[in-house]
Amino acid sequence: MRKRIIVIWGILLLGIVIIFITIVPAGLLDLSHLLASPNPVPTVIPGLREWHGSSGLFTSGPTSRIIVDLPDAAQLEGTTQVFQRDLFSVSGHMLPILTTGAPQTGDFYLTLSNADRGLGSEGYLLSVGDFTTISARTNTGVFYGTRTVLQILVQDGTRAHLPKGIARDYPRYQERAFMLDAGRKFFPISFLEDYVKFMSWYKMNDFHIHFNDNQIGGGDSPDWKHSYAAFRLNSDRFKGLAARDGSYTRQDIQALETVASAYAVTITPEIDAPAHALALTQYRPDLASPQYSKDFLDLGNPHTYTFMNAIWDEFLPWFSAKQIDIGADEYAQSDADRFRQYINTYDDYLRRKGKTTRMWGSLTQMQSAVKVNTDIVIDVWNNRWANPIDMVNQGFHIINANDNLLYIVPKAGYYHDYLDSQMLYEKWEPNIFDFANPALNLRPDDPHLLGGMFAVWNDKLGGAVTDAEVHERVKPAMQALSQKLWSGTTGGVPYDEFVLAAWQIGDAPGTHLPPTQPPGGVVTQPTMGISLPPQ
Numbered sequence: 001m002r003k004r005i006i007v008i009w010g011i012l013l014l015g016i017v018i019i020f021i022t023i024v025p026a027g028l029l030d031l032s033h034l035l036a037s038p039n040p041v042p043t044v045i046p047g048l049r050e051w052h053g054s055s056g057l058f059t060s061g062p063t064s065r066i067i068v069d070l071p072d073a074a075q076l077e078g079t080t081q082v083f084q085r086d087l088f089s090v091s092g093h094m095l096p097i098l099t100t101g102a103p104q105t106g107d108f109y110l111t112l113s114n115a116d117r118g119l120g121s122e123g124y125l126l127s128v129g130d131f132t133t134i135s136a137r138t139n140t141g142v143f144y145g146t147r148t149v150l151q152i153l154v155q156d157g158t159r160a161h162l163p164k165g166i167a168r169d170y171p172r173y174q175e176r177a178f179m180l181d182a183g184r185k186f187f188p189i190s191f192l193e194d195y196v197k198f199m200s201w202y203k204m205n206d207f208h209i210h211f212n213d214n215q216i217g218g219g220d221s222p223d224w225k226h227s228y229a230a231f232r233l234n235s236d237r238f239k240g241l242a243a244r245d246g247s248y249t250r251q252d253i254q255a256l257e258t259v260a261s262a263y264a265v266t267i268t269p270e271i272d273a274p275a276h277a278l279a280l281t282q283y284r285p286d287l288a289s290p291q292y293s294k295d296f297l298d299l300g301n302p303h304t305y306t307f308m309n310a311i312w313d314e315f316l317p318w319f320s321a322k323q324i325d326i327g328a329d330e331y332a333q334s335d336a337d338r339f340r341q342y343i344n345t346y347d348d349y350l351r352r353k354g355k356t357t358r359m360w361g362s363l364t365q366m367q368s369a370v371k372v373n374t375d376i377v378i379d380v381w382n383n384r385w386a387n388p389i390d391m392v393n394q395g396f397h398i399i400n401a402n403d404n405l406l407y408i409v410p411k412a413g414y415y416h417d418y419l420d421s422q423m424l425y426e427k428w429e430p431n432i433f434d435f436a437n438p439a440l441n442l443r444p445d446d447p448h449l450l451g452g453m454f455a456v457w458n459d460k461l462g463g464a465v466t467d468a469e470v471h472e473r474v475k476p477a478m479q480a481l482s483q484k485l486w487s488g489t490t491g492g493v494p495y496d497e498f499v500l501a502a503w504q505i506g507d508a509p510g511t512h513l514p515p516t517q518p519p520g521g522v523v524t525q526p527t528m529g530i531s532l533p534p535q
Contacts (some may be wrong), residue, residue, distance in 0.1 A: 123170025186246025361386025
C-alpha cells in the first residue's frame, strides 16, 4: 500500500512540473544553474590559490578576439603579443588584437583595471563567463593569467574550452628560482631562451645563470693553468678570457634579456669569485692565491680588486636585473677577514651602480669579527656553511637552496642525479632546510624567507651530460617545485594525478626542448598544436 501511495505522489509531482513548465514563458525559466554542479577547480601547475566554479563552458574559436583595455594597451603590448602567438600555437587560431569595442561571447579581455591589493605584483583575477577576462594590477599579473588560460586549453581535446568560474591567484613566495651551471657546461643561447619560456609556463620567475666555474680540484693540480675552466661572457675588452668551447656575446645576452622581459622572468647573472675563479686566474696568473688553491683570487693583492672592478664595469651593463650574484662561496676559512671584506666591497660597488647583492651562503663557516652588510640576500645552499636560523637572526633575507634537498648533479654519484620530486611535492615546504633537524627550519611565515631555488651543477663537465639529459632531470623538478613555491600546498591532488597532469601540460608553447620520458615509459612529446609560420 505504501509503495502505491509513493508512486501516485510521484506521478502527481511530475504532472505539476510539466504543467508549470508549459505555462511559464520560455526564457523566464532556466533551471540549468540549479541542476548543474559547479565546475570543479581546473587543473593547472602551479595550482590556483582560489576558485569559485559556476556551470557551463566558455568556448573560443576562429571568430574570437583579444580585446585589450585601451588605457592599458601600451603597457600590455608585449604580453598581448605573446598571448596571441601562444594561442595560435595551441589552437591554430590567430586571433586579432583590438583596443576598441566591448568584449563579446568567445573573446579574451585583458585589463589592468583591478583594485585588489591582495593580488600583489604578480597575482591576477581570471573571470570566465561568455567571455574570459584576465585582470591584474601589473603586466606580470596579466601575463601569468594568460599562462593559466593556455594550460587549461592544452588539456582540452578541442583546445577551445574553459570552465566557467572565477579564479583569484597569487604567489605565496616572491622568489621562485632555478639555477643553471653554464660555467662547467655550455648551453646554446636558444636553449636558454626556451628555458625562460619553460620557467614562465610554470610561473617560476628567476633564472639564475652561473657564468663561470672550473673542474673540481682544478686549482690544486700542479698543471692548474691547463685544468678545465670556463668564463662564458665574451667581450673584446677581455680578449682570450671567454671559453673556447662556447660563450655569449653582448648581443646574445641582449636577445636573452628581450625574451625574459616578454615572459616575466628575471635573468640573475652570477660571476663567481673569489673562489671557483680558475678561469680568471688562468687569464691573470698574477692574481692567483699564493698560498691556497689556484682557483682562489689573491685577496691580499690590490690588483685583484682593480681587475674585478673592470670585470663588473664591463659585464654589469649587459644585464637588467636589479640584483646581481657575486658568488662568494667556499673560500679558504683561514682568510675569513679578507673574504668578508671582499663581500662588503662588492656590495658597496653594486649599490653605487643602483643594484643589490646576492651571494651563496658561507658566513657561518667563515667566522670573523668583520660584519657583512645585511642588505645582501643569501642563497642558503648548505646548513653548515650558512645556518638558516643564524642568518635570519643576523637580519639577512634568505632563499632556500638547500643542497641535500634541491641540488641536481647529473651522473656524479653524489647529491641527486634526479630530485626526489615526489618527496618534495608531498612533504617539503620552502621553510624546511632539514627534515632530520627541525631546529634548522624557519616558520612558514618568516618575512626573511623570500622563497626557494633548485639548481643543476654540471660537475662532470659538458661532455658527460647532454642538453636532453639536463632537461630530463629539470622538468619534473620544475613542475613540482613551482607548485610548492607558488601555492605552498598540493591542493589535495595525489602525486600520481599531479604527474599525469604535468605530462599533459608539458613544455611551453613556442619551445623546442628535447623530448622527455612520460609516465609509462615511451619517449614522446605531447603536442602543443601547430607550429608558428617562419617570420
